[in-house]
Amino acid sequence: MLYFSKMDGRRWEPLQHDNQSTVAADFRLRPKRRIVPCRPRSLYHKRSITMATTPRNPRSKSGNKPAVAAPTGVIPVYDSALMQERRQRILDETRRVIEENGIESLSMRELSKRANVAQRTLYNAFGSKDRLVGLVIQETYLTQLSRMKFATAPDTMEGVIERLARVCMHFGRKRNYLKAVMDLYFAPTVHRDTITMMRELSYGNSRPWLLQLEQRREISPFLSREQIEGDMTDLAFSVMRKWAIGDIGVARMADEAVRGFLVLAAGATTGEAQARALRTLALRKRRAAGPATAVEAAGMADMAGVE
Template sequence: MPPVGHDDALCPARRLARMAGAGMTSPPASGHSRISNRELYAVAGMTSASAPMFERRRRILRETQHMLAEQGLGGFSTMELSRRSGVAQRTIFNAFGNRDNLVALAIRFYFEEFNLALADRFDVSTLDGALGKLTATTLRNLQLRNYMTAIVSLHFSPSAPAQVRAVTLAIGAGFFRDWLDNQRNRSLLPAEIDLGRLTRHIAHLEYAVINDWLVGAVEEAQVVDNMLQAVLEMLVGALDGDVRARLEQYLADVRESGPLSLQLKADGANAIAALSL
């Protein structure tokens, strides 16, 4: 097992952000995460390794995920986590450093399973694939109100630890990154637009749409259309040429609940129904 790099050992925020999943997704219901020993060794800052140690850390992460989904961040306590995972609180802090690192890591692995499950269904290097994955993810997130309340609260909290913000931002920024890279290669994304800043703004927008639902500003039935419309409006303002015209057509369709909008929702619902999570 390779040692943890010096920089990573000193900076858990950098470790977590580097390994964050792509797409603002939702937790696996089963809790059976595909966390490799190598990933767990690196991200959790382990300095020695054994099968029981890996399993103990996985058990702690699984229970953290379940507690966030059941109770949200406000109901999360390491004392209860200790009881449910069958380890001492000291063991939790020895394994993950502090509560913030633990929550950030659990969020990251929440997303990983869902992203892997959708990988074969949506090609996010294409506009249709990125929109399809965003739609499916939004539909799934609507089923997990407590979980999304925790994530959105963390994302917008001015006091959230840097490592938590890095994870939520990386997740939300991932939907359109590959497709926007392609547009830059085609010279359809103007040089003055910073790709990293644009994807961060898209992430903030996605979380804001979910927050509108959480606070009761919009009905659940409106959330997917609001999400698609908000993101398409931002992309229209950023892109040039034929792709901008295509985005404008898609935006008009969503505003009218046209065939594209209906197809995205149907494909998203089918993708969620087919998941074995």
């Protein structure tokens, strides 16, 4: 049975119960369907054509076998002088672009034009843009570090302080380079191998000293040498990050990096190493500003001649 409402033109349908009986008091209100003429579908709808495409395998020049890409993380071997010269030219041009305009303006297409190589060559040789920038950072850091003259041994606390302060002051003047290091290190999509490489560069400042402490058993029994290296690296990068975003200046960056190192050293070591770290912190407090030791002050003073 159908019941139509005279007021709004809608129809009433009886509600069918489980016992197939119709109860006159239970009705469900449903709108009437309107039949509207419409145009054929083909007049106002475009047919979506889906083509089943199969990716083509790249073919090698010598035969019909598909070219096999190098495994991820494997650096190709350059066995000829021409290939080594081309690789070095690419790294030099990448470093110039970063120092001139920063990592934001680095484009693989523009870099291929400046280095006079094909864009495919960049990806075949380095894999990705992040790996290329990571190699440039590594080469630049090691080259600049080898040109610095230090007055202290690397396996002493004073040597770690001097190297840490001078690295901060030296690369702080190369704003685009150090900013590129921070942007790459804190990028969420950067490859893990690049992060590991950058951390290994930082480990080199404190590892000789920590190895000496490990032999003398002056490292806290609650920590390991690897954990201390990681904590010192995290602290150094966090301080440099504050400089990169403009919160602190270059001198403040070096000062906070040294102070953080001494605080970690005082808590992570025992014996003579801990006593020396505490004495250096007390000396810094009395001075209220400036470097931690006279050796560090001398190191900062002669940095102007290091390029």
